[in-house]
Amino acid sequence: MTIRLRAHHLLCMLTYVGKGYTPAFTAGYDRIAERLSRGEEIVIVEGPDDVCAPLLGEAEPHCFNESVLERDWQAARDVGDLLGRRIGVGERIAPDALLLARLRSGFAAGLTRTACTGCEWTGLCGAVVANGWSGVKVGGPPC
Template sequence: MTVKLRAHHLLCLLTYVGKGYSPAFTANYDKVVKRLGEGEAVVIVAGPDDVCAPLLGEPEPHCLRESAAERDRIAARDVGALLGRPIQAGDRLVLDAHKLAGMRKAFSAGLTRQACSGCEWSGLCDTVAASGFSDTYL
């Protein structure tokens, strides 16, 4: 089995500390992060993913907006540059401890944060990164 993630969620999961849009969203995110922590692979998807699932029943889910797709394009570019290979729909990744550490280091240094511009969670992510990612779930 694999966890379906859109590219910008590769960045979001680095700072996930159990906060989200709603209790259902957070409970679902907890399950996704648990699966990743147990070593389940990621498959990159275009559009809504396993994290987005609880929001898709809303009248106008932000997961379907062009702004989310643009975040994906930017995150794929930046994470791909970090990992030394393109990131696109269909790609599979295993987020082991070494890869996560490198991604967090780049995130803290601002190398992969362009996709975060304008995100309502950016302040929380700044705080989590500044704390050394100490309370993250993954």
């Protein structure tokens, strides 16, 4: 199987520690985190993805907001620059230990955080980095 992720979720997955918008969202993300940790392939999509799925039944899911689409664009650009490759719709990525370590290093250094500006989870993500990635559910802390 393949995990469908929008570009900014390449950043969110790095600091995911089991907190989320709703219990259904968190349960779904936990399942996705397990799959990512097993190295299941990611395909980049435009708009709502597998992480967003539990929120799509809300009256006005934020997943469609222009600000979220902008977040995706910024994340794709920054992650692509960090990895030296294009990150766009249809791109396939293997979330192996080397990739996660490179993404976490860039995230900790602030190289890929443009997309995080204005995000309500920024404080939590900063705390996860400050605590040495303790408790992350995708791939575990870097060596």
